[in-house]
Amino acid sequence: MKFKNLEVWQLSYQLSCAIYNQTKDLRDWGYKDQITRSGLSVPSNIAEGIERQTNKEQIQFMYIARGSLAELMTQLMIGRDINYLDPEFVEQQLQQANKISAMLAGLIHKIKNR
Known part of the structure; x- marks a missing residue:
């Protein structure tokens, strides 16, 4: 299972866990x-x-992941603005999501150039 070695997968895994914990x-x-x-x-x-x-x-699934990430970022901002989520938590997760998005863009580029 080579996906577990990817930093982008590890960071997105942590992000997902943080969302579950924060919204439980x-x-x-x-x-x-x-x-x-x-x-x-x-x-x-x-x-x-x-x-x-x-x-x-592979590229198709990376684009789907980026789309889901954009959806998540939108939902985080809405959660902050309707007082469901702590603004500091949201800011941290948005920073993480931006990093993941950039990493996915790089991975897509790498796969395209194989």
Whole structure:
């Protein structure tokens, strides 16, 4: 399982866990479900993509992961602005998400140039 060695997967895994831990007591099940699902989707798609056979498939899953990351970032900002999530927590996670996004862009570029 080579995906576990990727720093981008490790960081997105940590991000997903942080989202779950931060939202475990939320009573808004719709919001909680949506933000945890988008967070879970990022490392899941990275893992699935890396284990695929072709460059085209791998790239497709990395783009899906980036899309889920953008969705997560939006939900984090909404959670902050409606007072569901601590602003400091959100800022930390947004910084992490920006780093992950840049890493995914680099990985996509690397796969394209193989």
